Every structure is written in structure tokens, then in C-alpha cells.
Amino acid sequence: MCYLSYRINLVKMARYKEFNQEEVLEKAMKTFWRYGYEGTSIQNLVDNMGISRGSLYDTFGDKRSLFQKAIAHYDRTVIRQLILPLEAEAASKNAIFDCFDSLINRAVSDRDRKGCFLTNTVVELCPHDSETASQIAQNIKRVEKAFHKALIKAKDRGEIKADLDLEALASFLTSSLQGLRVISKIHCDRQMLADIVKVTLSVLD
Amino acid sequence: MCYLSYRINLVKMARYKEFNQEEVLEKAMKTFWRYGYEGTSIQNLVDNMGISRGSLYDTFGDKRSLFQKAIAHYDRTVIRQLILPLEAEAASKNAIFDCFDSLINRAVSDRDRKGCFLTNTVVELCPHDSETASQIAQNIKRVEKAFHKALIKAKDRGEIKADLDLEALASFLTSSLQGLRVISKIHCDRQMLADIVKVTLSVLD
DNA sequence: TCCTAATTGGAACGATCGTTCAAAAAATAA
DNA sequence: TTATTTTTTGAACGATCGTTCCAATTAGGA
Numbered sequence: 001m002c003y004l005s006y007r008i009n010l011v012k013m014a015r016y017k018e019f020n021q022e023e024v025l026e027k028a029m030k031t032f033w034r035y036g037y038e039g040t041s042i043q044n045l046v047d048n049m050g051i052s053r054g055s056l057y058d059t060f061g062d063k064r065s066l067f068q069k070a071i072a073h074y075d076r077t078v079i080r081q082l083i084l085p086l087e088a089e090a091a092s093k094n095a096i097f098d099c100f101d102s103l104i105n106r107a108v109s110d111r112d113r114k115g116c117f118l119t120n121t122v123v124e125l126c127p128h129d130s131e132t133a134s135q136i137a138q139n140i141k142r143v144e145k146a147f148h149k150a151l152i153k154a155k156d157r158g159e160i161k162a163d164l165d166l167e168a169l170a171s172f173l174t175s176s177l178q179g180l181r182v183i184s185k186i187h188c189d190r191q192m193l194a195d196i197v198k199v200t201l202s203v204l205d
Numbered sequence: 206m207c208y209l210s211y212r213i214n215l216v217k218m219a220r221y222k223e224f225n226q227e228e229v230l231e232k233a234m235k236t237f238w239r240y241g242y243e244g245t246s247i248q249n250l251v252d253n254m255g256i257s258r259g260s261l262y263d264t265f266g267d268k269r270s271l272f273q274k275a276i277a278h279y280d281r282t283v284i285r286q287l288i289l290p291l292e293a294e295a296a297s298k299n300a301i302f303d304c305f306d307s308l309i310n311r312a313v314s315d316r317d318r319k320g321c322f323l324t325n326t327v328v329e330l331c332p333h334d335s336e337t338a339s340q341i342a343q344n345i346k347r348v349e350k351a352f353h354k355a356l357i358k359a360k361d362r363g364e365i366k367a368d369l370d371l372e373a374l375a376s377f378l379t380s381s382l383q384g385l386r387v388i389s390k391i392h393c394d395r396q397m398l399a400d401i402v403k404v405t406l407s408v409l410d
Numbered sequence: 411t412c413c414t415a416a417t418t419g420g421a422a423c424g425a426t427c428g429t430t431c432a433a434a435a436a437a438t439a440a
Numbered sequence: 441t442t443a444t445t446t447t448t449t450g451a452a453c454g455a456t457c458g459t460t461c462c463a464a465t466t467a468g469g470a
């Protein structure tokens with residue numbers, strides 16, 4: 001079981017990796033997502049990723065480096081799926097509503113209560129790790145900009161009032177997402193989350 | 206330097222503790238608050254509390270037990286100060302505004318970016334520690350109820366519209382607090398926080 | 411003063427931490 | 441086949457983890 005896709009950039013390769021890099025990174029991401037940076041040991045990662053310590057260090061570097069690659073992977077997959085509909089040309093006020101709706105659905109169906117990997121990392125690492133902090137800040141900023149884009153389009157279409165401060169609204173929506181992520185870790189009740197979202201989005205009326 | 210206050214409940218006491226229990230608990234709280242549960246070692250606690258390992262275990266039990274006492278201490282001090290004005294008889298819409306104002310001030314002046322101890326703990330421990338989870342849930346619920354009380358009084362005084370859902374609003378305000386706490390760990394800009402709060406509290410207009 | 415009881419400080423415990431490394435295994439090139 | 445190169449595996453490293461334990465210290469009671 002060799003992944004020949006790796007062959008492309010190599011002049012000479014005596015042996016190919018037996019695992020798919022993307023697949024095991026996904027598993028690392030899920031582990032960090034659920035247990036946090038400090039709460040995850042190398043042994044946990046070895047067990048969950050299904051590769052040995054040697055392969056892990058050889059492929060992804062040390063724990064910190066692997067963590068940052070896991071964050072980047074989260075951004076490329078989960079966050080991307082969140083942002084795409086907001087940035088679509090056809091996006092409107094409804095795209096924002098859908099965004100919060102899907103948040104509720106994911107929160108309620110998430111039995112592990114992992115919350116959002118970015119939110120978790122902000123809380124755990126940002127105050128002590130400026131490098132990770134700026135990485136996360138960038139990712140969150142992209143979400144905020146996506147909200148802003150959607151708001152502009154909604155305004156152009158006359159779906160929201162013309163006198164609203166769209167920058168402030170985008171920051172508000174981003175902050176609200178974080179809040180919901182925290183709340184859903186405590187008491188994940190669909191009705192309560194829906195109530196909060198309803199009040200949140202009433203600012204667009 | 207003996208703290209004779211401890212004498213009261215003891216029939217016979219050969220030697221008194223050389224430290225004030227409340228004072229060193231405060232120091233433990235600040236350490237856990239800043240570095241989290243996993244991010245704080247017993248050695249960190251010994252260094253910051255200024256007592257030896259023996260005294261620490263004898264007085265507060267193990268790490269987990271000390272952590273829970275630290276949470277309880279946070280609730281008795283910081284959270285209490287947040288809630289009191291909301292529960293006061295004279296409380297009104299302004300009490301809610303003041304609450305968010307003081308949050309901004311504390312966030313901006315918090316050089317360590319500790320955020321809120323409860324929020325941090327929700328994110329780090331709630332999914333894996335149901336006992337701590339329910340302790341935190343109770344504390345957060347008290348904040349929500351305080352908002353609810355203030356909202357009722359504001360409604361009675363005609364400061365907010367009569368058709369608003371006060372339960373939903375209270376949940377929303379609590380969620381917003383959590384969101385602001387997370388955001389202020391990433392990028393603690395007074396103007397941005399003020400913008401978010403302005404939009405947040407516009408739901409009371 | 412001596413006895414007793416509680417506190418204190420820090421050595422020591424086994425377990426686990428993140429990381430390194432060298433030998434075994436695998437696959438290509440010659 | 442042999443030589444070469446890379447990957448894989450897991451043992452082993454020193455450091456640190458949370459916790460226990462005990463001798464030294466302190467102070468009230470007899």
C-alpha cells in the first residue's frame with residue numbers, strides 16, 4: 001500500500017510512506033480538537049494516528065509543529081466549509097442565517113462536545129504562544145471578512161437596513177459564534193441555542 | 206505569624222498554619238486562571254502560592270480538589286462582583302450596560318489576557334469532566350439569572366419593550382459575554398470590543 | 411520542662427512526558 | 441543479486457509529572 005502521489009517531487013525514493021499524510025493529519029486534528037494541546041500526549045497521537053513515533057516525528061516534526069499543521073488542516077476543511085457560502089456571489093442574508101443554523105446542528109450532534117478547534121485553541125494557547133495566536137487571529141479574521149462580504153451583498157440587495165455599521169456587525173457575528181461555541185460546551189440544548197441565535201440575528205432586522 | 210482565626214473550630218491545636226488559607230487560595234486561583242488546569246503543575250503552584258508541597262496537599266487535597274476550590278473562590282469574588290449590581294433593587298438597563306462596560310475595561314487592562322476563568326475552564330475541561338462541568342454550569346446559570354432579574358426590572362420600568370423574550374435575552378447576553386471573552390484573548394482592541402458591545406446591546410432598544 | 415500534636419520542607423516514588431536514535435524492514439537502481 | 445536509500449519500529453533517554461512520606465520544627469497543654 002504505497003502512496004505514489006509522493007513520488008512526483010522526488011528524484012529517488014527507496015521506499016514510500018505506508019500511510020496517507022492527509023489521512024493521519026486528519027486523525028491528529030481530531031485528537032487535538034477533542035483534548036486540546038496540553039491534554040494530548042504523543043502516545044495519544046501515536047495511538048490515534050496509527051503510525052509510530054518515528055514516522056510521526058519524521059513526517060510532522062515535533063508536537064508543536066504537528067499541532068500547527070492540524071490547525072491549518074482544520075482551516076482548510078472545516079472553516080472553509082463555513083466561509084464558502086458566505087463568500088459566494090449569490091450569498092445573501094440567508095447565507096448568514098444558514099451559517100448559524102448549521103452551527104446549531106453541528107453543536108447538537110457533536111457527542112464529544114469538541115466545540116470549535118479555533119475557539120478551543122484561542123482560549124488554551126493564545127495568551128502564551130504569540131506565534132499560534134497570530135495564526136489563529138488570521139483564521140478568525142477570515143471568518144469576519146466573510147461575514148462582512150455577505151453583509152455588503154445583503155445591503156446591496158436591500159435585505160438589511162442601509163444605516164447599519166457593517167464592520168461592527170461582522171465583528172459582532174464573529175464574537176457571537178465564539179460565544180455559542182462556549183455555551184454549547186456547557187449545556188447543549190437546541191432550543192436554547194436557537195433562542196440565542198434568534199436574538200443575535202434580530203440585529204439584522 | 207499565626208492565623209488564630211483557625212483556632213475556633215479546633216479542640217486542640219499544637220501548631221497553627223503559617224499562611225492565610227484565603228490568601229494562598231487566591232494565588233492558586235490566579236495561577237490556574239492564567240495557565241489553565243493542564244498548563245499548571247504542582248511545582249508552579251508551590252512557587253506561586255509560597256507554601257510547600259506538604260502544606261498544599263494537607264490543606265487543599267490533590268490538584269483537582271485545589272482547582273475546584275479555586276473555581277469556587279473565583280465565583281465568590283469575581284463573579285459575585287459582576288452579579289451584585291444586576292441583582293440590586295435599583296438595577297436597571299444601565300446595570301447591564303455597566304456590566305459590559307466593565308468587561309471591556311477589565312479585558313483591555315488585563316496584560317496577561319487571562320480572559321474569564323469560567324470561560325477558560327468550560328473550554329478546557331467541560332467535555333471531559335462532568336463534575337467540574339456541572340459546577341461551572343451552575344455558576345454560569347447564576348449570571349444568566351442575574352441578567353434575567355435585571356431585565357425584568359428594566360421591563361417593569363418601561364426601559365425596554367414589553368414584547369421581548371426575557372429568557373432568550375438573558376441567554377443571549379450570557380453567550381455574548383463568553384464571545385467577548387474569547388475575542389479579547391485574540392485581539393484586545395478597545396474600539397472593536399466597544400463596537401461589538403454596541404451592536405449586542407442594541408437588541409434592548 | 412517535657413509531652414503531644416500539627417505543620418513544614420523537601421527528598422523520593424513510580425508514571426508519564428516529549429524526544430532521540432539505531433537496528434530492522436522495504437523498495438528502487440545497478 | 442547486491443548496494444543504496446528511506447521508512448518503520450520500539451527501546452531508551454533525561455526531564456518533569458502528581459503524589460506520598462517522614463524527619464525537623466513549632467507551639468499549646470500538662
